[in-house]
Amino acid sequence: MSESPRTQAGPLRLLVVQPTPFCNLDCDYCYLPSRDDRSRLPLEILDAALERVLESPFFNGGFTLLWHAGEPLTMPIAFYDAATERIRLALERHGLSPSTIVQSLQTNAVVIDDAWCDCFERNDIHVGVSMDGPEALHDAHRRTRTGLPTHGAVMRGIAALQRRGIPFEVICVLTADALDQADALYDFFTAHGIGDVGFNMEETEGENLRSTLERPDGERRYSAFMERFWQRQRAEPGRLNLREFDGITSLACGESRMESTDMNTPFAIVNVDAKGNFTSFDPELLAVATADYGDFIFGNVLQGSLEASMHTDKFQRVWREIEAGVDLCRRDCAYFGLCGGGAGSNKYWEHGRFDCSVTEACRYRIQLVADVVLAGMEQELGLSA
Template sequence: MTERVRELVSEASPPAFGPVRLLVLQPTPFCNLDCDYCYLPNRDDRSRLPFEVLDAALARVLDSPYQDGGFNLLWHAGEPLTMPIAFYDAATARIQQALEHRGLPPHTITQSLQTNATVIDAAWCDCFERNGIHVGVSMDGPAFLHDAHRRTRTGRPTHAAVMRGIDWLQRRAIPFQVICVLTADALDHADALFDFFVAHGITDVGFNMEETEGENAASSLERPDGEGRYRAFLERFWQRSMADPDALRLREFEGITALACSDQRLAATDMNTPFVIVNVDARGNVSTFDPELLSVPTAEYGDFAFGNVLTASLEELAATPKFQRVHRAIHSGVERCRSGCAYFGLCGGGAGSNKYWEAGTFDCSETQACRYRIQLVADVVLAGMERELGLAA
């Protein structure tokens, strides 16, 4: 561990509840793919978000004491583009009506969605443009990696369809980000991933680790050699990035670099601070903390819905015994991290969902997810920065 990592352990005071920065809405639980590492249950459920639930969710957030300024509305948790284009046109109109009713400017709410991109065409690009919807694409790089895990419900590969969707976005000059899930299969292919993204003009990338979470009961990264292979993967990706720094932006490298080059420290994260993220499923059930907790049943807590936007305000949800129990456990786990982890200033105590799915409790500290997401990335990036600056021994 470098001394720079040790310096980053200091942090600011933890924040109070909120402010809301992300409203995650599930337009439908249904997904047209059957990715083998997906954490979500009920992906064949074709329920649709009623507009009365959308209106109620907007009202609960906009009228909440936890709302302070603008936030992003993310359509997620299912495949958003299995809903018709008309749904998003009508939703945008209702969002603007909600803002006008409260005298708030149109930019108070921005919209985004996370899609597998398999059905994107000219009509969808028109929809994104006229409704101001930012696009995130889930895809795993070259076909031999992507198609190993991201297939249709009948087992057909999806890479070609995804690339057609990306081509439409690029032809229309619609900016997009790619989230690439790294499984054990990918760890020997840093060059193939880097070359693929650069060759296809994909310049904004984030890596999500395959996680033990929800329906995905075990991660391929749990092998004994997983962390060593991932470190080597990151080191090679760092080398390629430094050799061609304008080729692409990697979210993980940029996040650690920004913290290392500033006085900013994390006291908590959006995913362990109540009501920074508000999650609402297609039936109006609402949770907070990280979105991965929504809609996933457990033996100990049932689900992690604290109420429904049709019947309760966010303040009322915060007063429920279930919320208070979960909040206490998450807070205790964060304090364990604060007191014992040299990476805390980079991490802010991690995500409760990772702790729960890996350890069976929120009240714990280090997880495999934080070793992959934070610790190994920090070690590689900070060592690389020291070499670049001529500070390495």
Template sequence: MAAGNRWRIAGPLELLVLQPTPFCNLDCAYCYLPDRDSKRRMSDATLNRVFQFVFSSGIVEQGFTVVWHAGEPMVLPVAYYQRAIDIARAHNPGGVQVRQSFQTNGVLIDDAWCDFFKEHQVNVGVSVDGPAFLHDRNRKTRKGAGTQPRVMEGIRKLQSNNVPFHVISVLTSESLDYADELYDFYVDNEIKEVAFNIEEIEGPHAASTLGTAGVESRFRRFIGRFFDLVARDDLAISVREFDSMVPMILNGKQDEDFPPTQENSPCAILSVDCEGNFTTYSPELLGLSSSHYGDFAIGNVNTDTLESAINSDKFRNMSSDIARGLSKCRATCEYYSLCGGGAPVNKYFENGSFDSTETMFCRLNRKAIVDVIVAKLQNPTGVATDAA
């Protein structure tokens, strides 16, 4: 990556993660965002500068996705995003494809939002953790009330307006005993696309219920049972973790010279907050801070170029530490070709350094899932594995 004493701009850009406001209307127990009470928003001037910055950066090649995320993007009105899309078009004279994606808690979805989603073919992700007895443990209003009925109203609104969507469910320790109940929840509510996130250790969320003794064997049983249920019903639902991992396992190892993950590739992901501060690698880094680097922002679109940012001492130090950690993963972990070395944000907040290897995320969301899938593919009629 080094070219003389300067660093060349990497990329190409795949995800532009924009944080239009840090504010969230909910108060989820496992949230890692430190500033979700603030009602600041990204100004039109900063939006202009973001897209001018991106399209002049040299990392836009064959299109990218704008992900509106963190806090709750839908606390801002539809008109805000109509303007943002117009602004993006004004800086895109070559007509590069710019896809739009929203990750939302779902409680504000109405017909106007559905019209907007359909008009712009927005990829919509809704955060729902399953039936109310699971969802409402962690995903609460600011007054401490459960939110599941309101989320389901939003999902039904998407369905009645024929808006495609997927759901992301966060798996906590409590979730792991309820694979059947979760599966039935998705099927009964005609939810076709599911992704599982694990309760991660990031920033202010310094402990996870998944960090306790015995969790790994329970997680493996959960994944094994869920795999069986999906297979039993001829793939009635699509599960991101299965859909992504099965082809890689069946097709053999990936090219180990290049990390296959966006989070480990400089400038494949660019994240920008409401003030124009930006960083790359794991989007969750933006807004967090560390004793070693200070905050993780490497520049501001209003004052810096991408070239100046990636030639800064902070970026050089971060990137070098991430690269060393990847090298250690490549040298020591047999799962590397199916993982790509792990997410930098997990390494830093679990291990205290980017220059490190295994994390809880690796053990559960990579190693355990790979082992379960391999066992299922080798013995499709067998019972769910409970191997630790």
């Protein structure tokens, strides 16, 4: 076997666990290939996943356990009650504080009601909601399996969270039809008391073979969208926090540079599916299979340690190529200090390989946003011409 890459592995910050691959929606931009698979995670596999993490050299204090990949709330409430007890017992066996693991989940919110709110409160589960803003934008892409709109159900779920005082963040996917509606999105979120938002660009990834943003005018329209959103946000301080702006401003105002991200650092993230298979790096790599690499499963939590998987040929190949791609970004990209080399999954889906540099995903997610934020900050400081 050739020499290992030089990147430091861990520490583990995020354990992504798939309670089920099944989703009750059929969003047209979803990358997941198995949304009709009704498999459910046995609690014994959760036990094994927790043990593999807590015994590993990558564990170094607290981390977040994120229920994700499929729709978590298609599992019954009783599952999360039982899972929380399993988490408590695992921490107790290792002599660790209950605060060591923070539970979180990402949901489409269509079934949230008071019973689910009771579950979130009882088990101290943090909530993220996936929704795309105003009704017309949201329902254009996020429909049920029978083609019905979902906006009304999502808003009922959000209202339940707000009525109970349960904090949540919204992830909104930006497609081409959203780029001319910055004011509509800003007005929608602020009018409905939604104060924490992150924008995910529609990506070419997995089952979504082509993003609607891949148009000749896509970057220009995206930049104009972000400029307008910046103007609206700065005109009303404190009403809406946008993840992208917060990330860039915190780095721009600090002295540190990112040298890597969790998504290109081995075992900073561990992703476990409902059968116990695990991978590292991007969660998006877990459910896909490719001609060149096969799947990206590095092992199974029922069969071996996380550390042992690092010595397999498959892991070494992926790690080596991801590191080579990070080196190219470090050498060639002026924005490297803002992103630390980006996500390997975007490089693979756009270029068919990991050992490459710039992607459309990083143009939209980092570079164009950074240009807008830095220009806006310069203008506010009176530094622009």
